[in-house]
Amino acid sequence: MIEVVDLIKQYGGFRAVDKLCLHIGKGEIFGFVGPNGAGKTTTMKIIAGLLPATAGSVFVNNVDVIENPRILRERIGYMPDFFGVYDNLKVSEYMDFYAGAYAIPYDDRPDIIRNLLELVGLTYKEDAYVDSLSRGMKQRLCLARALIHDPEVLLLDEPASGLDPRARVEMKEILKQLKTLGKTIIISSHILSELAELCSVVGIMDHGKLQAYGSINDILRQMNHGRTLQLRPLAMSESLIRMLNENPNVSNLIENVQDCEFRFTGNDEDVARLLTDLVTRDVPVLSFHEKEGNLEEMFMQLTGGDKAND
Numbered sequence: 001m002i003e004v005v006d007l008i009k010q011y012g013g014f015r016a017v018d019k020l021c022l023h024i025g026k027g028e029i030f031g032f033v034g035p036n037g038a039g040k041t042t043t044m045k046i047i048a049g050l051l052p053a054t055a056g057s058v059f060v061n062n063v064d065v066i067e068n069p070r071i072l073r074e075r076i077g078y079m080p081d082f083f084g085v086y087d088n089l090k091v092s093e094y095m096d097f098y099a100g101a102y103a104i105p106y107d108d109r110p111d112i113i114r115n116l117l118e119l120v121g122l123t124y125k126e127d128a129y130v131d132s133l134s135r136g137m138k139q140r141l142c143l144a145r146a147l148i149h150d151p152e153v154l155l156l157d158e159p160a161s162g163l164d165p166r167a168r169v170e171m172k173e174i175l176k177q178l179k180t181l182g183k184t185i186i187i188s189s190h191i192l193s194e195l196a197e198l199c200s201v202v203g204i205m206d207h208g209k210l211q212a213y214g215s216i217n218d219i220l221r222q223m224n225h226g227r228t229l230q231l232r233p234l235a236m237s238e239s240l241i242r243m244l245n246e247n248p249n250v251s252n253l254i255e256n257v258q259d260c261e262f263r264f265t266g267n268d269e270d271v272a273r274l275l276t277d278l279v280t281r282d283v284p285v286l287s288f289h290e291k292e293g294n295l296e297e298m299f300m301q302l303t304g305g306d307k308a309n310d
Helices: 040-047 069-073 091-101 106-119 135-146 165-180 192-198 216-224 238-246 268-280 295-302
Strands: 002-011 014-024 029-033 055-060 076-079 153-157 184-188 201-206 209-214 227-233 250-255 260-264 285-290
Touching: 002 040, 014 040, 014 201, 014 209, 029 040, 029 192, 040 055, 040 076, 040 153, 040 184, 076 135, 091 106, 091 135, 106 135, 135 153, 135 165, 165 184, 165 192, 201 216, 209 216, 227 268, 238 250, 238 260, 238 268, 260 268, 268 285
Parallel strands: 029 184, 029 201, 076 153, 153 184
Antiparallel strands: 002 014, 002 055, 201 209, 227 260, 227 285, 250 260
16 A cells, blocks of 8 residues: 655755655554654655655555655545644534535535544534634544545544543544544554554654564564563462473563463464463463563664653
């Protein structure tokens, strides 16, 4: 769906994006993580056709964004981190204005606007003035605006920025609905825990370079040379600990009162074999699973401890 190849953006002597390569499949939610100035917003603006690249290529559905920015704008919905709203317009008028900007036929607009306001939970506010809306409602309205022309791709720059916890939950549920509709979504955010829950793939960016790319657990395995497994037997025993220590793929074994966890460098087949060995040796296993990765820890390691505040 989206291919970014050796993308470069240069501002004088400063390189904001440095030979960036990405592949984002159709229907994926991709999370961009990085500190302030990492190059996330610049990259999203180039993909949206709003900023020229210095070098490299960007394709959306095999169409070159750099060569055909106007064509791609019909397929892309962009929600910037800072957006302008027309405070003297009602919500329905605001949506109608953008429907007209995308040349949507006048007779089709009422149904489209009604459906989008229902999607973002603002139907009851259609006659309210935009400047009377809360921050969270304005964010949802701008998301509806980005969807007015039914784009294939959504680029959302800090969509939950400045929202209270309830509004963030509401925004997250809307994004999950959009994923079920087959939209391909790129999100940049500093709320790392929410990206971890929403995104199938993340990219960690720093100083214009992509430091890591993949699922959170895949990246952690690459960084830590393995995965962390957590085992809870019916009862901890010396024979169990000895068995684990004898396994060449096991290291950093930590014994707790009711369970244990350890680094495991083997592949999926090795994990399955370990579980089989436990069962065949009559170890009563209550639970056995891979421990979820921590996006905050991963971010701090890859960006040298910079705070994610972009």
